[in-house]
Amino acid sequence: MTARPVIDTQGDPTAEAAPVTVRASLSPSRAADFKTCPLLYRFRSIDRLPERPTVEQARGTLVHAVLERLFDLPAPARTPESAGDLVAPQWDRLVTAEPELSTLFADDDTAGVEGFLRSAAALLEGYFAVEDPRRLEPAEREALISAVVDDELLIRGYLDRLDVAPDGALRVVDYKTGGAPREAFEARALFQLKFYALVLWRTRGVVPRVLRLLYLKDAEVCDYAPDAEELVRFERTVVALWRAIEQATVRQDFRPRPSRLCDWCSHQSRCPSFGGTPPPFPVAAAAPDPLVDARSRPATPGADE
Numbered sequence: 001m002t003a004r005p006v007i008d009t010q011g012d013p014t015a016e017a018a019p020v021t022v023r024a025s026l027s028p029s030r031a032a033d034f035k036t037c038p039l040l041y042r043f044r045s046i047d048r049l050p051e052r053p054t055v056e057q058a059r060g061t062l063v064h065a066v067l068e069r070l071f072d073l074p075a076p077a078r079t080p081e082s083a084g085d086l087v088a089p090q091w092d093r094l095v096t097a098e099p100e101l102s103t104l105f106a107d108d109d110t111a112g113v114e115g116f117l118r119s120a121a122a123l124l125e126g127y128f129a130v131e132d133p134r135r136l137e138p139a140e141r142e143a144l145i146s147a148v149v150d151d152e153l154l155i156r157g158y159l160d161r162l163d164v165a166p167d168g169a170l171r172v173v174d175y176k177t178g179g180a181p182r183e184a185f186e187a188r189a190l191f192q193l194k195f196y197a198l199v200l201w202r203t204r205g206v207v208p209r210v211l212r213l214l215y216l217k218d219a220e221v222c223d224y225a226p227d228a229e230e231l232v233r234f235e236r237t238v239v240a241l242w243r244a245i246e247q248a249t250v251r252q253d254f255r256p257r258p259s260r261l262c263d264w265c266s267h268q269s270r271c272p273s274f275g276g277t278p279p280p281f282p283v284a285a286a287a288p289d290p291l292v293d294a295r296s297r298p299a300t301p302g303a304d305e
């Protein structure tokens with residue numbers, strides 16, 4: 001794979017950054033893909049097969065955008081009404097930025113769009129049931145964080161929100177908007193949060209005190225407190241996962257692993273578990289751009305990012 005110099009000074013801007021040679025990059029979404037189903041990883045990361053956006057994914061993107069912008073407002077103005085007022089303008093902005101979103105609704109389907117916007121507003125009500133944003137001042141939102149582990153693997157991704165307490169304690173917050181059964185995705189969501197915790201620990205020297213999942217549809221909070229030993233083990237898991245991905249790439253051997261998540265997979269028609277045939281393995285896959293994966297923010301099978 002292509003070697004690229006990466007300088008990582010995150011969390012310590014005064015530090016003299018030493019160039020690091022990165023051999024590969026891995027985002028939590030793609031790592032979770034491989035854990036969930038190696039063939040799904042192949043379809044997304046190697047074949048790079050397009051996935052049509054779904055209404056559920058679009059709703060998740062919209063709600064994330066509104067929650068990000070909500071914190072641009074002065075604290076007293078972060079009310080449910082203000083959040084509701086952001087829904088339509090944010091949808092317009094997203095459609096302009098990603099025109100394929102407009103294909104979710106027919107041109108004359110005004111009622112469909114209005115219903116969609118109402119459903120996003122309903123998720124925001126779930127948010128206000130579990131948090132009061134007037135009492136919060138996030139340190140970071142939609143922040144790209146990264147770290148190099150095992151001397152050559154760049155791990156990075158976008159976290160929804162990072163809160164920093166006056167005593168320096170970190171809380172990583174992830175909004176979950178999907179309507180899918182929670183238990184089907186909880187392990188995947190926690191894997192993603194541990195990924196962020198590992199990056200923060202490696203770059204800032206602080207183990208986040210809380211990893212928080214906010215389930216907006218159910219208006220529920222799920223908190224998890226990691227510790228350093230666990231993150232050491234998790235780091236080994238991530239590195240082992242990457243080595244497994246490398247081996248599978250060399251062998252061109254990515255097997256399907258059917259599970260409940262298949263119900264949300266866009267690639268059933270090409271999956272042997274559903275009678276399909278994968279496309280020929282791409283010739284260029286032996287030397288993919290290792291950093292492309294981390295630059296994008298791909299959706300999970302459950303459309304819950």
Ligand code: SF4
Nearest residue numbers: 037256257262265271
């Ligand atoms: S349908 Fe299921 S087994 Fe097949 S690629 Fe998708 S997630 Fe994997």
